[in-house]
Amino acid sequence: MAQLSLRGIKKSFRSVDVLHGVDLEIGDKEFVVFVGPSGCGKSTLLRLIAGLDPLTGGDFYLNGQLMNDVPPSKRGIAMVFQSYALYPHMDVYENMAFGARLMGLSKEEVESRIAEAARMLRLEPLLKRKPRELSGGQRQRVAIGRALVRKPSVFLLDEPLSNLDAALRSEVRLEIARLHRQIGGTMIYVTHDQVEAMTLADKIVVMNAGRIEQVGSPRELYETPANTFVASFIGSPRMTLVDVVRAGDRLELAGNGGSVSVGELPAGDEFKLGLRSDAVGLSRDITAAGFAAHVVYTEYLGDNAYVYVRLVDGTLLAARTGPDDLYEPDTAVTVTVLPGSAHLFSATDGRRI
Structure with a gap:
């Protein structure tokens, strides 16, 4: 179970205000997509949820517990970054095992989790390969698998497809959708691509200049946009x-x-x-x-x-x-x-x- 509550979330970097009091509720097992133009604050909000950056103001609750001062490793949250961030000297197995070992899991439990993740992501033939021997789509699946073996309550994905070509984006997007159905966890996905948002999300959060413009299902945002910004951002070609x-x-x-x-x-x-x-x-x-x-x-x-x-x-x-x-x-x-x-x-x- 993973229910998130963001109340009045603010973030400033020195004199620059990036987020201006964000309020948002995310339910258990929802697939939520943050979408908006570059610089709107969506990745910053994701990093605040992960605990990688401190809050300037507001409160973040996970399953009713205040998370403001809880370190990232104790939040039960795993994050997949825009860059694959794989260790080049380790093979796929070791890349996936590294984080699980830091959790203090037994060797048998680590092996069991890697086997399960490799099966779900179809990585079994690649476990002995180094990252340089993999395609971009394969590397991204390894990065997702590394997060998966931790069995977090919340998955955060920060523009995971931006480094892939169009064909691979479509392929890995289907993998992520299938993965969400299989594991049933809460996923928060950041993208500037409204096509990804429309095809993946249960709920879309449209952001602009550090504020939420509208929250709703893909159909709601397409058929009843709250304002001209949402109307022109959602849909291709644009309204x-x-x-x-x-x-x-x-x-x-x-x-x-x-x-x-x-x-x-x-x-x-x-x-x-x-x-x-x-x-x-x-x-x-x-x-x-x-x-x-x-x-x-x-x-x-x-x-x-x-x-x-x-x-x-x-x-x-x-x-x-x-x-x-x-x-x-x-x-x-x-x-x-x-x-x-x-x-x-x-x-x-x-x-x-």
């Missing part, structure tokens, strides 16, 4: 945000750029209209109702395509089309909005309306 004004029962783009209908409008005259690539359609009929635009370029992806168009106000918008529905650059088009698919945000503070 397009368009400045619009009320024109009767329609929303109008500045500069005679056309107007769209999104259903019943809330109070107010100015909004930010959020449009995902699957929420819009393109028409070659430039007299149709919608936003006027011209095609910039098309990305053909095999099973579908993304057509990027430039609106009159300069906004770049992505529209998903079929693989055979391609558009030449500079083609004039009209952007239409599918009913019930638009998001509205406040023009002043970016909050969801």
Whole structure:
């Protein structure tokens, strides 16, 4: 069992405030992903949970016990770093055994745990190899295995896939998801890649500038983002945000750029209209109702395509089309909005309306 409670967590480095009072509850066996742009404080928060850095303010509880002054080795937490941090002179077996031996475990228990971890991570044929004889994906599995043999109550993973190429990232991501299902432990995973967050997480914590913007399931964050930051960060391609004004029962783009209908409008005259690539359609009929635009370029992806168009106000918008529905650059088009698919945000503070 591993339940974490972070209450008013603050962290400063000299005169620089990095975290500004973070409150977060993490339940037992949850897979939680911290996501956000570089410098938002997600790795710093992970290091505070691990005990590698001291808190500036706030309290951290693990299973109801205050952990502020508990050293890292006594917290029952294991961390996998962005760099593999393997001992180059030790083979895979010795790398995995090193931490377990420091725990004072018997030789038989160490061997049993390594055998179990090697089986789960498919490392049995590699136990006698040195790190230099392994691929990047294999090294990362060894680093995960080294944490696994400690049998911690909480696993912390700090951007473990960032050093891998695209194919290996996909492979090791599946390994981590499978591992979580097998061991049933609480995992906290840090990444700046929202695709990793969407595919792995039970719960995503979106961070920005040392604060939490929103906490929720991948579906909740994708379908009901709390503000324009979350809306533009979650989803690929990113959501397009368009400045619009009320024109009767329609929303109008500045500069005679056309107007769209999104259903019943809330109070107010100015909004930010959020449009995902699957929420819009393109028409070659430039007299149709919608936003006027011209095609910039098309990305053909095999099973579908993304057509990027430039609106009159300069906004770049992505529209998903079929693989055979391609558009030449500079083609004039009209952007239409599918009913019930638009998001509205406040023009002043970016909050969801």
